[in-house]
Amino acid sequence: xxxxxxxxxxxxxxxxDGGHSRDRFIVNELSNYFEFEAYCPERLVFPTxxxxxxxxxxxxxxxxxxxxDNKDVTNTITEISKELAKNIEDNxxxxxxxxxxxxxxxxxRVKIYPDKKNGQSExxxxxxxxxxxxxxxxxxxxxEEGRLGDPWLRENFLMQIFAYKSLFEFLESKPxxxxxxxxxxxxxxxxxxxxxxxxxxLGNIVANRDKKSLEVILLEYKRLFLETIAQKGTIKNxxxxxxxxxxxxxxxxxxxxxxxxxxxxxxxxxxxxPLIAVIKIIKLYTKKFDIEYLKTxxxxxxxxxxxxLRSKVEAxx
Ligand code: SF4
Numbered sequence: 001x002x003x004x005x006x007x008x009x010x011x012x013x014x015x016x017d018g019g020h021s022r023d024r025f026i027v028n029e030l031s032n033y034f035e036f037e038a039y040c041p042e043r044l045v046f047p048t049x050x051x052x053x054x055x056x057x058x059x060x061x062x063x064x065x066x067x068x069d070n071k072d073v074t075n076t077i078t079e080i081s082k083e084l085a086k087n088i089e090d091n092x093x094x095x096x097x098x099x100x101x102x103x104x105x106x107x108x109r110v111k112i113y114p115d116k117k118n119g120q121s122e123x124x125x126x127x128x129x130x131x132x133x134x135x136x137x138x139x140x141x142x143x144e145e146g147r148l149g150d151p152w153l154r155e156n157f158l159m160q161i162f163a164y165k166s167l168f169e170f171l172e173s174k175p176x177x178x179x180x181x182x183x184x185x186x187x188x189x190x191x192x193x194x195x196x197x198x199x200x201x202l203g204n205i206v207a208n209r210d211k212k213s214l215e216v217i218l219l220e221y222k223r224l225f226l227e228t229i230a231q232k233g234t235i236k237n238x239x240x241x242x243x244x245x246x247x248x249x250x251x252x253x254x255x256x257x258x259x260x261x262x263x264x265x266x267x268x269x270x271x272x273x274p275l276i277a278v279i280k281i282i283k284l285y286t287k288k289f290d291i292e293y294l295k296t297x298x299x300x301x302x303x304x305x306x307x308x309l310r311s312k313v314e315a316x317x
Contacts, residue, residue: 001165002092003030004133006099007040009145014040018049021099023145025154033304034161037093041080041104041129046073053077055103055125058115064103064128074128077104081129085136091168093140095161096133100146104129107144139226140164155275156232162303163190163229171222177214180206180221189299191228193241198228239269241299242278248294249285261285 007014011022042050051066053073058065064074081104099105103125110125126134134142141160148154170183184206191199205220212220242265250258264281267273279300286294294300 001034001094001168002037003034003161004088004093004096005036005038006097006102006105006145007038007043009097009099010036010038012038012040014043014048016042016046016048016050016052021145023148025148026097026145029307033307034094039084039129041077041084044084045076045080053103055110055112056115057112057119057122062112062125077128078132081132084129085132088133088136090137091172093137094165094168095141095143095157096137097148098127098130098133098142098144100144102127106130107134107142107147139223139230141230151274152235153232158307159190159233159302160229163187163298164226166298167222167225171218175218177206177208177217180218184221186296186298187225189241189245189297190302191225192244193233193238193299194228194231195237198224198231202228235269235271238275239265242268242282245282245294245297245299248291249289252289253285 005026006021008019008021009023009026011020011027013020015021042053051068051071053064053066056063056065056070063072064077065072098107100107101110103110104127106125106127107130108126109123110127112122112125114120130142133140141157141164143153143157148157167183170179173179175183184202188199191202202221202224205217205224208217246261246265250261253261261278261281264273264278268275268278282294283300285291286300
């Protein structure tokens with residue numbers, strides 16, 4: 001599976017001014033794990049360079065206009081955006097990274113200008129292509145490159161795209177109900193870090209008390225799983241999950257070891273150290289005491305460790 005992306009973020013010179021918006025993290029790091037499917041709606045309907053466009057509120061409606069002569073290009077941009085979104089297939093992408101602030105690609109808080117000189121602008125717009133994408137794929141992980149600068153959002157997005165990919169690969173493997181039980185179990189703590197209720201509800205689907213067909217169960221599971229991983233985890237929930245996991249070996253370690261782990265957990269909660277510091281310690285004990293159940297938990301390995309987002313201490317400050 002691939003990641004969809006606004007072309008200019010890869011360094012393509014497709015911006016209105018003939019420039020690009022190359023993003024280092026995407027190009028240098030994510031490209032090691034994902035192929036990109038690049039999209040630039042504007043370039044398909046306008047030349048490059050071209051007059052800049054922006055969102056303008058006109059008679060209550062949000063329109064798209066050129067900045068130089070206020071020409072209304074709403075229909076042109078809307079049609080190409082619909083066309084592009086329509087041609088993306090359900091299992092083609094495992095996420096999408098959009099260019100922030102763009103009237104076409106911006107996911108949120110895009111500036112909407114007033115059509116009168118003394119009117120107020122509003123930072124509540126959504127780019128035309130981003131809107132079409134979100135409507136067609138409400139559960140697809142979608143983020144903006146700007147928000148990926150926030151370590152917690154970035155961590156959540158990465159977790160989400162790897163979990164999304166893993167679910168689709170799992171479903172394509174023609175799983176049995178036993179495979180589903182195993183898959184669900186391996187996601188226990190990751191789902192807990194999002195929502196306890198969701199884990200319970202997903203568990204009810206897997207338990208299948210109503211004797212539904214496997215096809216129906218997998219569909220229900222897929223929907224709720226994707227909704228759950230789309231939720232942003234919180235430090236508090238994550239801390240509680242870590243505490244719970246610590247319970248697996250707290251009775252068999254020394255007082256000094258306990259103190260060290262609990263201090264590490266507190267430091268994580270306060271944002272002094274990153275999650276990786278706690279995860280690393282927990283994994284050591286998991287290995288030392290050979291705790292099979294924890295070894296299979298995706299929460300302790302949510303994405304390739306080389307990506308190492310969790311190791312950036314400064315990210316939490
Ligand atoms: S923001 Fe979107 S439409 Fe604008 S140049 Fe980048 S890819 Fe093209």
